Amino acid sequence: MDLDQLNETACAMVAPGKGILAADESTGTIGKRFVSIGLDNTPDNRRDWREMLFRTEMAMKEHVSGVILYDETIRQSAKDGTTLVQLIRNAGAIPGIKVDTGAKALAGAEGETVTEGLDGLRDRLADYYELGARFAKWRAVINIGQNGDDSVPSQYCINVNMHALARYAALCQEANIVPIVEPEVIMDGNHSIERCYEVTEFALKTLYRELFDQGVVLEGTILKPNMVISGTTADDRAGIEEVADMTVQCLANCVPAAVPGIAFLSGGQSDEEATAHLNAMNASYDLPWPLTFSYGRALQAAPLKAWAGKAENVAAGQAAFNHRARMNGLASLGEWDAAMEKETA
Ligand code: 13P
Numbered sequence: 001m002d003l004d005q006l007n008e009t010a011c012a013m014v015a016p017g018k019g020i021l022a023a024d025e026s027t028g029t030i031g032k033r034f035v036s037i038g039l040d041n042t043p044d045n046r047r048d049w050r051e052m053l054f055r056t057e058m059a060m061k062e063h064v065s066g067v068i069l070y071d072e073t074i075r076q077s078a079k080d081g082t083t084l085v086q087l088i089r090n091a092g093a094i095p096g097i098k099v100d101t102g103a104k105a106l107a108g109a110e111g112e113t114v115t116e117g118l119d120g121l122r123d124r125l126a127d128y129y130e131l132g133a134r135f136a137k138w139r140a141v142i143n144i145g146q147n148g149d150d151s152v153p154s155q156y157c158i159n160v161n162m163h164a165l166a167r168y169a170a171l172c173q174e175a176n177i178v179p180i181v182e183p184e185v186i187m188d189g190n191h192s193i194e195r196c197y198e199v200t201e202f203a204l205k206t207l208y209r210e211l212f213d214q215g216v217v218l219e220g221t222i223l224k225p226n227m228v229i230s231g232t233t234a235d236d237r238a239g240i241e242e243v244a245d246m247t248v249q250c251l252a253n254c255v256p257a258a259v260p261g262i263a264f265l266s267g268g269q270s271d272e273e274a275t276a277h278l279n280a281m282n283a284s285y286d287l288p289w290p291l292t293f294s295y296g297r298a299l300q301a302a303p304l305k306a307w308a309g310k311a312e313n314v315a316a317g318q319a320a321f322n323h324r325a326r327m328n329g330l331a332s333l334g335e336w337d338a339a340m341e342k343e344t345a
Contacts (some may be wrong), residue, residue, distance in 0.1 A: 001173050001174055001176065001217075002045075002176050003217055003219065003220055003222075005176055006173060006176060006178050006217070006219070006220030007219045007220055007260060009094065009134050009135060009220075010135075010178045010219070010220055010221065010222050010260040010261065011258075011260050011261070012065060012066075012094060013047065013066050013094065013135060013178065013261060013263070014065065014193065014222065014224055014260060014261025014262075014263060014289075014290040014292050016290070016332070016333060017062070017063065017329045017330075017332060017333050018062075018063055018065035018292065018329060018332065019063065019064070019065060019179075019263055019292035019293035019294060019295070019328055019329065019332055020064070020065060020066045020067070020068060020096070020263050020292070020293065020294035020295075021053070021064045021066070021067045021068070021093075021294075021295070021299055021300075021325075022068045022100035022137075022265070022294050022296035022299070023050055023053060023067055023068060023069060023070075023073065023300070024068040024069055024070045024073075024137060024296075025062055025070060025164065025296065026070060026098075026102070027041065027070075027072065029045070030046055030049075031109075033300070033304060033311070034049075035158075036209070036304070036305075037304060037305065037307070037308045037309050038309070039151045039308075039309035040310075043072065046072065046073070046076075046268045047073075047077075047078070047079075047084070047283060048077050048079075048219070048309075049304070049307070049309075050073055050076075050084060050235075051078045051079065051087065052155070052303075052314050052317055052318060052321075053300070053303065053321055054067065054078075054084055054087040054088055054091065054327075055078075055087060055234055055318070056303075056318040056321045056322055057091070058097045058325070058326070059318075059321045059322045059324075059326070060088070060091035060092075060093055060325075061091050061092055061093075062325075062329065062334065063325035063326055063328065063329035064091070064093050064325060065093060065094060065292075066093055066094035066095070066096050066135060067088050067093055067094075067095060067096060067135075068096045068097065068098055068135075068137050068180075068294070068295070069084070069085075069095060069096065069097050069098070069133070070097075070098055071097070074095065074097055074128065074131050074132070074133065075131065076081045085132040086129060086235065089132070093325065094134050094135060095131075095132045095133050095134065095253070096133055096134065096135035096136060096137060096178075096180070097128045097131075097133040097135075097136050097137070098136070098137045098138075098139075099117055099121060099124060099128070099136045099137065099138060099168065099172075100115045100117040100137075100138040100168070101116050101140055102115065102116065102117070102119035102137070103115045103116075103140075103141040104116050106156070106157055108156075109154055109156055109157055111145070111152050111159040112143060112152060112154060112156075113141050113142055113143075113157075114140075114155060114157070114161055114164065115138065115139060115140050115141065115161060115164055115165075116161050116164075117138065118164060118167055118168065118171075120173050122174070122175070122209035125171060125172060125174075125175035125177055126175060127327040128177070129175055129176065129177060129181035130288070133177060134176075134177060134178065135172075135177060135178035135179070135180060135222070136168075136172050136177050136178070136179055137179075137180040137224070138165055138168040138179065138180070138181065138182060139182040139184055139224075140161035140162070140164065140165055140182065140183045140203075141161075141184055141186060141302075142157065142158065142161065142183060142184065142185045142186065142199060142203055143186050143188075143189075144185065144186065144189055144195060144196065144199055144231070146189045146190060146191065147190070150195075152198060153203075158202055158203055159206065159208050160208075161183065161203075162183065162203065162206040162320045163205045163210050163296075164209045164327055165177060165181050165182075165183065165210065165211075166181075166207070166210035166211045166214040167205060167214065168179055168181075169211060169214070169216045169221060170214050170215060171214050171251075172330045173216060173217060173221075178220055178221065178222060178244060179216070179220075179221055179222075179333060180221075180222045180223075180226035180263070180294070181207060181211070181221055181222070181223055181224065182223075182225070182265065183203040183204065183207050183225065184224075184225075184226050184265055184267065185199050185200045185203060185225075185226045186226075186267070186295040187226065187229060187232055187267045187268050187269070188231065188232055188233075188268065189230060189231040189232065189233065189234075190231045190233045190234045190235070191230070192230060192231070192233040192234060193228060193229060193230045193234075193237075193242065193243070193246060195231075196226075196228050196229055196230065196231070197228045197246050197249075197250055198236065199217075200225065200228055200250050200254075201224060201253065201254055201311055203249055204225065204250070204251075204254035204255065205254055208254065208255070208256060218256055218258040218259050219258050219259075219260060220260075221259060221260070222259070222260065222261050222262070222263055223255060223259055223261075223262045223263075224262075224264065224265055224294050225246060225251070225262065225265070226264070226265060226267050226333075227247075227264055227267070227269075227277055228243065228246040228250050229247075229267075229269070229277075230245040231242050232268060232321060238250075240273075240276050240280050241280060241284075242278060243277050243280070244277060244280035244281045244284060244285075245329050247277070247281060248281055248285050248287065250262075251287075252287070255289065257272070257288035257289065259289055260289065260290075261289050261291075262289050262290070262291050262292070262293065262295035262328045263280060263291075263292050263293060264277075264291070264292075264293055264294065264295075265294060265295065265296070266293070266295040266296060266297050266298035266299075268297065269297050269298060269300060270298075271301060271324060272338070272341060274293070274295060274298035274328075275298070275324075275327045275328055275331045275336060276331075276336075276338065278291065278292070278293055278328065278332060278336075279331035279334055279335075279336040281334075281341065282331065282332060282333060282334030286335075287288065288330050290332070291332065292332040293328045293330065293331070294330075297311075298324070298328075299321070299324050299328065302320040302321070302323070302324050303317045303318070303320040303321040303324070304317070305320070306319070306320040307320075314342060326338065327341065
C-alpha cells in the first residue's frame with residue numbers, strides 16, 4: 001500500500017471547486033433513465049451518452065475531479081476509438097469504478113439489504129487498476145422503517161453492511177485504489193429529519209469503528225454520505241438551513257478529521273435542492289474536511305433530458321451538463337446563489 005499515492009488521489013478528488021460525477025449506473029439502472037427519453041438500452045447508446053458527458057470540456061476540466069464508471073464503461077471506447085478512460089484523463093479527471101455487485105435481500109431481515117461483491121474482489125481490483133481506475137465505490141443501502149417502525153434499520157443490517165464496507169476498503173487500499181465508502185440512508189418515505197439524523201449517526205459511528213478494526217487508513221479514503229434530510233413524502237419537510245445544520249452536526253459528531261474529504265450523493269433530491277444544500281453547508285461552516293458532490297442524478301438529469309438520445313442535441317446536452325457542473329462547483333465553495341440558475345452555461 002502506497003499511502004502517499006492514496007492520499008494524493010483522495011485530495012485530488014475533493015480539490016477546491018470540483019466534485020465527482022457518478023456515472024456508474026448498472027445496465028438496469030441506466031435503462032430506467034433511458035426510458036424517460038424513449039431510448040433503447042443498447043451498448044452503443046450507453047456509450048454515446050457517456051462519451052457526450054466526458055467530452056464536455058468546461059464541466060470536465062473545471063468542475064469534475066473524477067468519474068465513477070461501471071464495469072462495461074471502463075472497458076468501452078468512444079466512436080473514434082479513444083478509450084472512455086482516456087477521455088476522462090484528457091480532461092484532467094481521475095477514472096474510478098463501482099465494484100459492489102448490488103444490494104441483495106438480507107436473510108432474516110424483511111425490508112433490509114446487504115451489499116454484495118467481496119468474492120473475487122482482490123483480483124477485480126488488480127484488473128481495474130490496470131484499466132486505469134485510481135478510486136472505487138461501494139454503496140451500502142440503509143432503509144428507514146415507515147410509520148413509526150423503528151426496528152428498521154436493525155443493528156444486524158448496520159453491522160453486516162459496515163463490516164462489508166470496511167472489508168472492501170481494506171482490499172482497495174492494498175491495491176492502491178482509494179475507497180469511496182458510501183453508507184446511503186435512503187430518502188424515500190415519510191420519516192422526519194430527526195429520524196434520518198439518528199439512523200445516519202448510527203451508520204457512520206459503526207462504519208468508523210469497522211474501518212478502525214480492519215486497519216483502513218482514513219487518510220486514503222473518501223466518505224460519500226447522504227445528507228440528513230426529511231423523507232421525500234414527509235409532512236413539513238425541513239428547509240435548506242435545517243438540512244445544512246443537521247448534516248454538518250451529524251458529520252462533525254461521527255467523521256474523524258483525518259478523512260481527506262466528504263462527497264455527498266444526491267439520493268433523489270431535485271437538482272437545485274442538491275446544489276442549495278451543499279452550498280449552505282459550505283457557506284456557513286468552517287469544517288475539517290472539504291464538502292463536495294458525488295452526484296449521479298443531480299448532475300445527469302438535465303443533460304439527459306436536453307440530449308434526448310439525438311445526435312443533433314449533443315450541444316444542448318453538453319450545455320446543460322456544463323451548467324449543473326458549474327452550479328455544483330460553486331456550491332462546493334459556498335459561492336452559489338439561486339439567481340445563478342438562470343444564467344446559461
Ligand atoms: P445519486 O446522486 O443519483 O444518488 O447517485 C450517486 C451514487 O453514486 C449512488 O450510489
